[in-house]
Amino acid sequence: MLNVAILISGGGSNMQRLLEDMARPHPGRARLVLSNRPEAGGLAKAEAMGVATEVLDHRSFGDDRAQFETELHKILLAYKIDVICLAGFMRILGADFVSAWQGRMLNIHPSLLPKYQGLYTHRRALEAGDRLAGCSVHEVVPQLDAGPVLGYSEVPILPGDTAQDLADRVLVQEHLLYPKILRAFLSRFEPPS
Structure with a gap:
């Protein structure tokens, strides 16, 4: 069984769906939920579901992003993590960290990649006059939101929609x-040698 870590920064609604799915027969098990914010609401949800939690507050590292990522890497190794799921983790991870975990780290993004990488995806889709929005699950690579897309879900943009x-409608699809993409990814996952 593959050990999964879920990294969050907030309420953890996507984390909760992943944990619920992994509570059924699954190729992975939720070994750790980690947040860079001690006040993240998702930590209590994970604890209530019996999953180990850790906090690594990025603010205590000041501008030393590399030291934060070194400590994060150590925690993940201590829990024997095979695959990382970013689920609302609001930190851009550096190239060295991402390279160390490449092929083993997924992210959910609220747009139909490669459109609208980064922030404010819904506002940007509305401003562009798009007829469709959605979400994508992709592998994480050093370039922001640029890794291979493993799956996506489309959501129509309706007249009068606000961001x-x-x-709200995209989140339902996320x-x-x-969970569907993680399950499929773990089913064919081969750990690096």
């Missing part, structure tokens, strides 16, 4: 897509 309306 929040669209975000909750369905991420």
Whole structure:
């Protein structure tokens, strides 16, 4: 069974869906939920579901991103993690860290990649006059939101939609897509030698 770590920064709604799916027969098990914010609401949800939690507050490292990532790497190794799921983890990870975990780290992004990498995806889709928005699960590579897309879900943009309306409907699809993609990814996963 493959050990999965889920990294969060907030309420953890995608994390919760992943944990619920892994509570059934699954190729992976949730070994750790880690947040860079001690106040993240998802930590209590994970604890209530019986999953180990850790906090690594990025603010205590000041501008030393490399030291934060070194400590993060140590924690992940201590828990014998095979695969990382970023689920609302609001830190851009550096190239050295990503390279060390490449092929073993997934992210959910609220757009139909390669469109709208980065932030404010829903507002940007509305401003562009798009008819479709959605979400994508992709492998993490050193370039932001540029890794291979493993799956996506489309959401129509309706007349009068606000960015929040669209975000709410996309989130429903994220909750369905991420567990499905993680399950498929782990089913064919081969650990690096």
